[in-house]
Amino acid sequence: MRTTTVVIGAGQAGLAMSWWLARRSIDHVVLERGEVANSWKTERWDSLRLLTPNWQSRLPGYGYQGKDPDGFRTMPETIGFIEEYAQAITAPVRAHTRVTSVRNRGEGYEVATDQGTWQCETVVLATGACNTPVIPSVVEAVPAAIKTLTPLQYRKPDQLEDGGVLVVGASASGVQIADEIQRSGRPVTLAVGEHVRVPRVYRGRDIKWWMDASGVLDQRYDEVDDIVRARNVPSLQLAGYPDRRTIDLNSLTAIGVKLVGRLAGVNAEGKAQFSGSLRNVCALADLKMNRLLDTIDEWARKNGRDGEVAAPERFAFTEVEESPPLLLDFTRGRIKTIIWATGFRPDYSWLDVPVLDHKGFIRHDGGVAQSPGLYLMGLPFLRRRKSSLIDGVGDDARDLSAHLASYLRDRALSRPELIAARG
Amino acid sequence: MTTATTEKTANNGVNVDALFGAREALTKAPEAAQFKWRASCEWVKGTQSRSTVDSFYGLGAEQKHKTRFSFDSDHPEVFASEDSGATPVEIVLAGLAGCLTAGIAAVAQARDIQLHSVKATLEAGMDIRGILGADPDVRNGFDGIKVTYKIDADASPDDIKALVAQSQKRSAVYDIITNPTNVTVEVK
Numbered sequence: 001m002r003t004t005t006v007v008i009g010a011g012q013a014g015l016a017m018s019w020w021l022a023r024r025s026i027d028h029v030v031l032e033r034g035e036v037a038n039s040w041k042t043e044r045w046d047s048l049r050l051l052t053p054n055w056q057s058r059l060p061g062y063g064y065q066g067k068d069p070d071g072f073r074t075m076p077e078t079i080g081f082i083e084e085y086a087q088a089i090t091a092p093v094r095a096h097t098r099v100t101s102v103r104n105r106g107e108g109y110e111v112a113t114d115q116g117t118w119q120c121e122t123v124v125l126a127t128g129a130c131n132t133p134v135i136p137s138v139v140e141a142v143p144a145a146i147k148t149l150t151p152l153q154y155r156k157p158d159q160l161e162d163g164g165v166l167v168v169g170a171s172a173s174g175v176q177i178a179d180e181i182q183r184s185g186r187p188v189t190l191a192v193g194e195h196v197r198v199p200r201v202y203r204g205r206d207i208k209w210w211m212d213a214s215g216v217l218d219q220r221y222d223e224v225d226d227i228v229r230a231r232n233v234p235s236l237q238l239a240g241y242p243d244r245r246t247i248d249l250n251s252l253t254a255i256g257v258k259l260v261g262r263l264a265g266v267n268a269e270g271k272a273q274f275s276g277s278l279r280n281v282c283a284l285a286d287l288k289m290n291r292l293l294d295t296i297d298e299w300a301r302k303n304g305r306d307g308e309v310a311a312p313e314r315f316a317f318t319e320v321e322e323s324p325p326l327l328l329d330f331t332r333g334r335i336k337t338i339i340w341a342t343g344f345r346p347d348y349s350w351l352d353v354p355v356l357d358h359k360g361f362i363r364h365d366g367g368v369a370q371s372p373g374l375y376l377m378g379l380p381f382l383r384r385r386k387s388s389l390i391d392g393v394g395d396d397a398r399d400l401s402a403h404l405a406s407y408l409r410d411r412a413l414s415r416p417e418l419i420a421a422r423g
Numbered sequence: 424m425t426t427a428t429t430e431k432t433a434n435n436g437v438n439v440d441a442l443f444g445a446r447e448a449l450t451k452a453p454e455a456a457q458f459k460w461r462a463s464c465e466w467v468k469g470t471q472s473r474s475t476v477d478s479f480y481g482l483g484a485e486q487k488h489k490t491r492f493s494f495d496s497d498h499p500e501v502f503a504s505e506d507s508g509a510t511p512v513e514i515v516l517a518g519l520a521g522c523l524t525a526g527i528a529a530v531a532q533a534r535d536i537q538l539h540s541v542k543a544t545l546e547a548g549m550d551i552r553g554i555l556g557a558d559p560d561v562r563n564g565f566d567g568i569k570v571t572y573k574i575d576a577d578a579s580p581d582d583i584k585a586l587v588a589q590s591q592k593r594s595a596v597y598d599i600i601t602n603p604t605n606v607t608v609e610v611k
Contacts, residue, residue, distance in 0.1 A: 194592075264602040276601035280462040285587045323567055358453065 003029050003406065007124040008102070010036045010093045012059060012082055013125035013378030016393040018061040018091040019318050020401035027407070029365055030091050031113060033098040037082040039128055043152045044075050047180055049240035051172060053206050059085050060394045070206060072240025094175035103352040108373060121411070122373040122404050125351075125362075129379045129388055130344035136168070139340070141266035143330050148338045151177065157184030163336035164188075166272070166328070170195045172235040174341030175247050179239070181339075182257050189253060189328060189335070192278055193262035196236045197285040197318070200246040202293065202311040203300070207238070214299035216292075218395075221366050224381075231381045234343070237285075242414070249282065249318045260324050270331040274324070282318035290314060317324045346379070367400045373407060375400050433537040433577070455483045473499040494563045516568070517544045519596045523570065526590030531576065536586065539575040568600065588609045 005021055007014045010032035021028045032038060062085050073081065086093055095117045104110075108121040133150035142148060147161065147215070151173045157180055167178040170192040182188040198207050211217045215374035224230045239247045249259055263276035297312045299305075327333065348356060355362050355371045363370040366383045376382060377400065378393055386392030449456040458481035462475040475493040479486050495508030509517070520543050531538050547568040553561040574583050590596050 130510075137468045261601070267603065277597070280588055283584065283588045284592060287581060289583075289586060290581060332553070 002028050002119045004120060004408065005012050005029075005122045005124060006031060006109070006118050006120045007126060008099050008111070009126035010086060010095070010255065011039060011126065012085075012390045013126060013128070013376055013393045014124070015086055015091050016060050016397040017080065017124050017126060017375075017377055018093075018399060019089045020093075020397045021404075022089070024401055024405045026401070026405060028092065030093045031097045031099055031111070031118075032093055032095050032352070035095050036077045036086045036093060039130070040075060040079050040082065040115060043130075045151065045154050045177070047154045049175070049242075049346065050390070051236070051238045051240050052208050052391060053240075056208055056212065057081060057390045058291050058394060059390065060089075060397065061285055062088060070244070071242065074291070099350055101350050101352050104371070107411070109353070118400055119213075121406055121408060122375065124377055124400070125348075125369075125377045126377040127346065131347035132345050133294050133340060133341045134343040134345055135164065135264065138266050138272075141270075142338060143270055146338055147331070148340065150340050154339055157181045157186060160184075160186060161336040162186060162342075164334045166263075166335050166338045167341055169341035169343065170191065170237065170249065171341065171343070172200070172238055174339075175237050175249075175252060176239045177339055177341060178252055178257050179247055179255070182252070182255050186336075187256065187258070188252075189258045189260055190249075191260050191263040191274060192249065192281060193275075194236055194257050194281050196248075197248050197289045198238060198287075198292065199248075199315060200238060200241075200244050202296065203312060205309055206244070208238075210296045210299075211385075214296055214389075215383065216295065216353060217389070217392070219385045221381055221383050221387075227381065230385070231379075233380075248315075250316060253319060258325075259320065260328070261326070264289065266330065267327075270329065272298070272328040272330055274326050274328070276326060278324050279320050282320050286317050304374060308398055367396060368403055373404075375404060431535045433532060433535045434539050435528045435532045437532040439532045440527060441451075443527065443533075455481075457481070467495070469497070470502070471495060472508045512547065512549070512565070513554060513583050515600070516547060517568070519568065519594075520545050522594045522596035523587075523590050526594050527572075527574070527586050530586050530589045530593070531578075533579075534581065534582075534586070537577040539577075540573075541576075542573045545569070 004026050005028035006018050007030040008287065010030045014030050014032075015225055015371060018028065018030050031178075049072040051072070053070050053104055054066060054073060056062045057064055057073070069406060094115065097113045099111055099113050101112045102109055102125075103112075105119065108119065109123045111120060111123060113119040133152055135150065154177060160181065161252040162185075164187050165181050166189045167174050167181070168191045170178075174190065178188045178190045200207060202210060208217075221227050221230075237248055239245075241247070245251070249278070251293050253259060259278060262281070263272060264275045265273045267273055293312070293314065298308060314385055346361075348360065348362065351362075353369075353374060355364075355369050355374065357363050362376055364382075365377050367376045367379075369376055377396060380388045382388070383399060384392055385397045387396055435439075438506040451510055460477065460479050462474050462476045465470045473495050475491055477488060477491045479488075494514060496511045496514060497507040497543055498504035498510055499506045524541055524543060527541055529537060545568065549565050550558075550561045552558040553563040571588055574587070576583055580585070
């Protein structure tokens with residue numbers, strides 16, 4: 001089979017790219033291993049809601065039409081939204097088509113799937129940033145009696161045995177999972193490394209509204225001081241609760257969650273060892289939050305918004321007990337379950353194009369991979385701070401589809417026979 | 424919102440351009456980033472010993488300090504010793520202070536913050552029943568370390584706090600103390 005562009009993945013990123021390719025009259029297919037919005041359907045816990053408000057799910061040619069712009073979609077609503085988008089734009093999705101390899105072939109690429117092989121000139125990888133949970137190597141030293149789960153396997157507290165739970169990681173997934181497990185009556189210990197603290201609502205407006213309006217989310221990858229660091233910033237400590245309450249380490253401490261430092265190891269006696277750096281990672285997060293709030297306040301003042309919003313405020317610093325525990329005995333039966341909310345990474349095991357760096361990530365410049373005609377979508381800070389949000393894929397798809405179109409045009413001009421071949 | 428490029432004016436005597444250059448170069452050649460730090464030590468008498476540092480390995484080659492440095496350690500008279508040098512645990516505190524303070528200077532330079540004075544005091548609690556073997560439930564090491572900085576710099580209090588926090592984040596000795604490290608001691 002032959003087409004001009006193969007898009008891999010029918011989530012928001014692949015579909016937004018499909019909309020732009022169609023608009024630029026570029027022949028393409030969208031290959032999907034499962035169904036549209038597959039990760040949303042199969043790899044999310046039950047209570048999860050989107051972390052961005054409804055109004056902020058803007059896809060090319062499509063926006064929120066409902067009556068609750070400030071609400072947060074449940075997973076079924078998110079899936080419905082993306083399915084409706086796929087239908088509305090009549091995206092050429094080939095569902096249940098698992099890509100088994102992508103390789104250079106002649107002037108273009110060959111995309112092998114379990115439903116046949118595609119020849120194409122360009123490929124867009126829209127397969128997501130969260131395919132594989134990152135689990136620290138200390139997992140090997142965890143006693144077999146303790147059950148360990150990743151956020152991709154976790155569904156709800158009732159799935160867990162009664163008893164203590166260690167949640168490792170305090171970013172968006174870790175804090176939300178810790179909150180609902182603690183409320184289910186299972187005492188939670190939360191191992192906290194570097195994290196990003198933000199209030200859900202600031203001066204009466206959603207934090208995402210401020211970040212959107214002030215241009216923080218539009219900040220480009222070639223404008224920041226240190227893009228490597230920006231791309232590796234942990235996800236914001238946020239939850240999309242219907243009551244818009246803020247989740248942070250103080251709110252977790254208030255319901256009884258025990259905070260400890262980063263999980264650093266498990267010693268020979270089966271005791272978990274936590275880093276003594278808890279106080280500093282909390283100080284870093286508090287100071288960073290205040291810098292963001294300073295930026296917001298300055299923007300509001302300069303843009304004459306002070307009159308329409310509440311007064312500036314600063315939040316209590318994160319409370320850390322005088323001497324947080326450094327050890328937790330895994331052999332005494334107090335901890336029944338460990339949940340690794342320690343991040344995710346993309347899976348490129350099927351990619352046979354030599355573009356991976358020494359850490360297994362694709363070398364690219366704002367989504368233009370270091371292999372002509374190969375593009376990336378939907379990764380953290382790919383082109384903008386919002387690149388990994390549903391709201392961010394539209395602008396990236398516009399830019400990258402323009403690059404892709406000019407790549408095809410330049411090639412066609414230099415190789416007239418390709419135009420004939422494309423027919 | 425764009426990042427403004429402004430003339431850097433602070434001078435804390437740290438060559439951050441060289442540090443950023445090294446970071447760039449070592450990202451491309453991670454093998455050159457592999458360092459080996461070394462010390463040697465010889466017993467003098469009683470509880471006194473003398474440690475020296477001279478060479479180390481890094482950037483793919485053997486390296487030498489400009490001078491050979493030596494540190495005497497001993498126990499104080501309250502431990503019935505001669506007090507010919509700092510106690511080893513005090514040398515650990517000195518190592519932590521030196522590392523954090525170097526970091527503060529470097530981060531301040533990178534953030535264009537002029538330092539005027541940086542002073543730290545350190546205090547670490549210890550229940551010596553641990554090292555005396557008097558109570559098996561008491562650990563040998565510190566039960567905590569308190570570091571207090573007084574910093575005079577051309578920056579807001581929050582920016583100064585951020586310097587100190589970032590220095591901890593990038594400190595080797597802070598990491599060595601706050602996280603477990605495998606230690607192998609052999610006799611030949």
